[in-house]
Amino acid sequence: MSTGTTKLDVVVSDVVPVNELVTRFHFRRRDGELLPTFSGGAHVVVEMRDGDRTRLNPYSLMGSPLDTREYTISIRRDDVGRGGSLFMHRSVRPGLEMVISYPVNLFSLDLRAKKHLMLAGGIGITPFMAQTAQLAGEGGNFELHYTCRTASLGTYADVLQQRYGRRVRLYHDDRGERIDLDRLLSSQPLGTHLYVCGPAGMIGWVRERAAALGWPPETVHFEHFAAPQPGLPFDVTLAISGKTIRVGEQQSLLEAIEAAGVDPPYLCRGGVCGQCETNVIASDGKFIHNDHWLSEEDHRSGCKIMPCVSRFEGKSLVLER
Amino acid sequence: MAAKSIISRPVYGTLSPQPGKHHLFIADAEGALAIADMAKTAPDRFFDGAEIVFIPGPDDKHVAALEALKPARFHQAPSFASLLPRLKQTLDNAHMGLRLYLAGTEGLIGQAMQVALDAGIDHTAIQTEHRGSLARRVQCVHCKGITENVTTQPATCSHCGLLLLVRDHYSRRLAAFQGVCINAEDRSEIPPIEEVFR
Numbered sequence: 001m002s003t004g005t006t007k008l009d010v011v012v013s014d015v016v017p018v019n020e021l022v023t024r025f026h027f028r029r030r031d032g033e034l035l036p037t038f039s040g041g042a043h044v045v046v047e048m049r050d051g052d053r054t055r056l057n058p059y060s061l062m063g064s065p066l067d068t069r070e071y072t073i074s075i076r077r078d079d080v081g082r083g084g085s086l087f088m089h090r091s092v093r094p095g096l097e098m099v100i101s102y103p104v105n106l107f108s109l110d111l112r113a114k115k116h117l118m119l120a121g122g123i124g125i126t127p128f129m130a131q132t133a134q135l136a137g138e139g140g141n142f143e144l145h146y147t148c149r150t151a152s153l154g155t156y157a158d159v160l161q162q163r164y165g166r167r168v169r170l171y172h173d174d175r176g177e178r179i180d181l182d183r184l185l186s187s188q189p190l191g192t193h194l195y196v197c198g199p200a201g202m203i204g205w206v207r208e209r210a211a212a213l214g215w216p217p218e219t220v221h222f223e224h225f226a227a228p229q230p231g232l233p234f235d236v237t238l239a240i241s242g243k244t245i246r247v248g249e250q251q252s253l254l255e256a257i258e259a260a261g262v263d264p265p266y267l268c269r270g271g272v273c274g275q276c277e278t279n280v281i282a283s284d285g286k287f288i289h290n291d292h293w294l295s296e297e298d299h300r301s302g303c304k305i306m307p308c309v310s311r312f313e314g315k316s317l318v319l320e321r
Numbered sequence: 322m323a324a325k326s327i328i329s330r331p332v333y334g335t336l337s338p339q340p341g342k343h344h345l346f347i348a349d350a351e352g353a354l355a356i357a358d359m360a361k362t363a364p365d366r367f368f369d370g371a372e373i374v375f376i377p378g379p380d381d382k383h384v385a386a387l388e389a390l391k392p393a394r395f396h397q398a399p400s401f402a403s404l405l406p407r408l409k410q411t412l413d414n415a416h417m418g419l420r421l422y423l424a425g426t427e428g429l430i431g432q433a434m435q436v437a438l439d440a441g442i443d444h445t446a447i448q449t450e451h452r453g454s455l456a457r458r459v460q461c462v463h464c465k466g467i468t469e470n471v472t473t474q475p476a477t478c479s480h481c482g483l484l485l486l487v488r489d490h491y492s493r494r495l496a497a498f499q500g501v502c503i504n505a506e507d508r509s510e511i512p513p514i515e516e517v518f519r
Contacts, residue, residue, distance in 0.1 A: 114441040186342060188417040191441015214341025214418035216446030 006102040007047075008035065012094050013070055022123065022155045023089055024062075027071045027100060035068045040131030041107035041195075041223070044071065045269060047099040050087045056255070057084040058225060058269050060126040060197075061103060062156075064133035071100070074155065076123040082227060082250050104267045107197065107223035109134065114191030116142040119179070119206055121198020125155055127223060128197065132164060145179055147171040147198070181206065185213050197223045226270045228252035229290055231311040237318045238262060239281050253307035262321055264307070271309035278305055278319050285314010330489040333430065333451040338363040342370060342418035345411065346392075347433045349376040349401070351453030352425025353383035359422075359450075360390050368392045372411075374404055376429065401432050408433065412440035422448040428458040428469060431496030444493060455518040459487050460497040467497055474517045475503045484511065487518070 014026035029035055038061055048055040059073035078085045092098070107127055109116060116135060118128050128144055135142045144167060148154035151172055160168045171177040185194070194215060196206045203222045210220045230250050237244045238257065247256040254276055257264055267273040271291030280303050289299045291306035298304045305312075305319070336359040338344075344367070346356055353375060360368070372394040373387050388395060398404035412419075421437055423430045430449050437447060456470040459478075466480025475484050478500060485500030492499065504510045 112441070112443075186416060186418055189441075190412055190415040190417060190419060192417050212340055214339065214343075214420050216443060218443045218445055219417070 007099050008044075008102060010035075010071070010098055010100055012092055012096045012098060014094055015092060018074060018155055019152055021153060022074050022076050024072055024074045025088065025092060027073075027098065028069065030097060035071055036102055037068055038065055038103035038130075039105050039108050040065055040134035041109060041127045042103040042105035042130070043107075043127075043225075043268075044073070044103050045101040045266075046073070046088075047101075048084055048087050050083070050091070054255075054259070055082070055084045055087065056258075056266075056269060057227075060107075060130070060223075062126040062129035064137070065130055066133065066137050071103075074123065074126050076155075078227075082230070084227075104273075106268055106273050107195070107221060109195070110193045110219075110221070113193035113219075114141065115189055115193070116140060117184075117188055117192050117194050118142060118144040119194070119196040119198070119202075120144065120146045121196075121202040122148060122153070123155065124196075124198030124202075124223075125157075125160075126197075128195070129156060129160075131195070132160065136164065142167060144168045145171065145184065147173065147177075147179060147202070149173045181209050182213065185210055185215065193219045193221065195221045200224055200226070224270065224272070226272075226290065226309055228255075228269075228309045229288075229311065231288060232313055234285075234312050234314070234317065236312070237316070238321045239318055240321055247311070252309065253305070253311065257307060257321060264321060266308060269308045271306050274306075276306060276308050278307055278321055279303065280305055281318040281320055282316070283312070283314065283318065284316045285312055287312055326489045329491040329493075331427070331431070331449075331491055331493075333449045335359075336422050336424060336448050336450045338367055339420045339448065341420035343415070344368075344371040344420050344422065345415075346371060346373040346422045346424070347375075347404075347408070347429070348373070348387075348423070349425035349429040349453070350378045350382070352423075352429065352450070353377070353387050355424035355450040355452045356422070357383075357386045357390070372396070374398065374408065376401060376404065376425075401429060405436070408436055409440075412437065412442075415440070420448070421446075422450075424450045425452055426454050426456060427451060428456065428496075431458060431491075431493075434493065435496040438493065457487060457518050458497045459485065459500040460492065460495050461485055461500050463502060467495070468500070471498075471500075472516050472518045473514050475512060475514060476500060484508075 009030045010027040013028045016024040043058045043060045045056050045058045063072040075085050075088050077089045241262050243260050245260045247253050265275045267275040274293045288311040290309040368390045371392040373392045374396045376398050423433045456472050459468050459471045461478040464481035468479040483502045486503040488499045490499040
């Protein structure tokens with residue numbers, strides 16, 4: 001069985017609107033057993049059967065890892081996205097039977113850290129819900145800084161402040177509040193690890209400042225759920241399986257490969273984990289590499305591609321799979 | 322530089338200036354020359370935010386070379402043991418942005434790294450450069466005693482007197498190589514003793 005394909009049969013046990021953009025979904029196992037254990041920062045890939053289309057989107061588990069009777073995820077509605085979040089918001093109701101992957105953690109806490117400094121932007125708060133619950137249970141030393149557009153879009157800000165008081169600090173864009181990042185980073189005790197989850201711009205800014213201020217790369221952890229970018233349709237030949245397929249405008253290469261009945265490995269579906277890395281046998285055209293996994297050299301070589309987020313423009317493309 | 326043989330055997334690099342707000346150098350003997358060499362490629366005013374802690378050894382060599390770099394602070398110590406409380410205090414009060422550079426003998430690098438690991442610095446984030454003696458700090462796996470400055474193979478445990486094969490098997494936690502009795506079957510068997518870690 002390939003990585004990422006271990007599945008759980010679940011039923012939606014509750015759907016709770018959180019604010020104007022965010023809805024929370026609860027899942028329990030159909031057989032009534034406990035769900036697999038997970039650690040703070042883990043995500044599951046949710047399979048969405050939307051007519052004849054199957055979407056697979058990753059979402060962070062936000063419940064306490066100490067309670068595996070149910071899994072909870074929170075999804076921000078994206079009206080101009082590829083439709084996964086809209087499907088969840090519009091079509092998923094309590095009682096619906098769904099399939100999700102086993103949890104995978106690509107954003108785990110480094111428990112050797114003396115202190116955990118967490119920076120969240122918007123819906124990037126979800127992995128920290130689980131991480132703070134995990135650390136609070138272990139008496140861990142953490143501090144959470146959370147930026148949101150407005151107080152009403154500060155998803156779970158009230159819950160977090162109630163749970164953790166002064167360990168949570170909020171910043172509202174509409175009030176012009178901004179993290180004094182250099183000061184925050186420079187005042188952390190030795191042995192602190194930094195975790196950031198939010199929009200790509202925020203992650204880039206935090207990583208750049210941390211590196212400039214002398215934080216070793218091993219102490220800076222980040223997670224960004226990049227949706228595959230749409231683009232021009234293109235044709236691909238899969239050498240091993242002998243199939244020729246078309247990748248649609250709104251479809252990722254990985255999704256097209258899956259739709260053709262090939263079962264490639266995957267974990268993050270966001271271009272960071274490396275599981276779906278595929279060899280290019282031949283190509284005549286231009287790669288649009290959107291991943292953070294391959295090196296620049298790999299990108300230039302034209303010999304490898306991450307089909308979860310990357311695309312191709314040109315005459316022909318032959319992949320190994 | 323020491324050759325890599327088994328996976329736990331430390332491998333050292335060449336000091337290079339890192340981005341950071343404070344730079345703490347700990348060196349002994351010839352390690353001073355590694356710092357002086359690095360200074361040639363360091364940005365202007367790099368040593369304005371640097372502290373150098375130095376154990377010169379018996380003849381006080383290389384002190385002038387380090388003072389010439391004009392670090393913000395310069396501290397000299399007669400032995401690693403004597404600078405330990407100061408080092409612990411510095412790291413306890415330090416913030417992220419402090420970068421650590423260790424240069425000199427393996428014993429110095431290993432022991433300073435041991436303190437840094439306790440303070441929460443990952444070993445991969447520490448700059449190291451080996452200079453000078455190859456003498457090893459060895460733990461006898463039988464009595465757990467540590468013998469400093471071992472240069473021979475085999476070596477006699479300074480605690481229990483067993484004749485030890487000094488292995489490349491290294492403990493980062495103890496900052497010591499492991500020494501295992503070489504003639505456990507027949508203690509009258511004494512293999513030739515050679516000086517190999519000069």
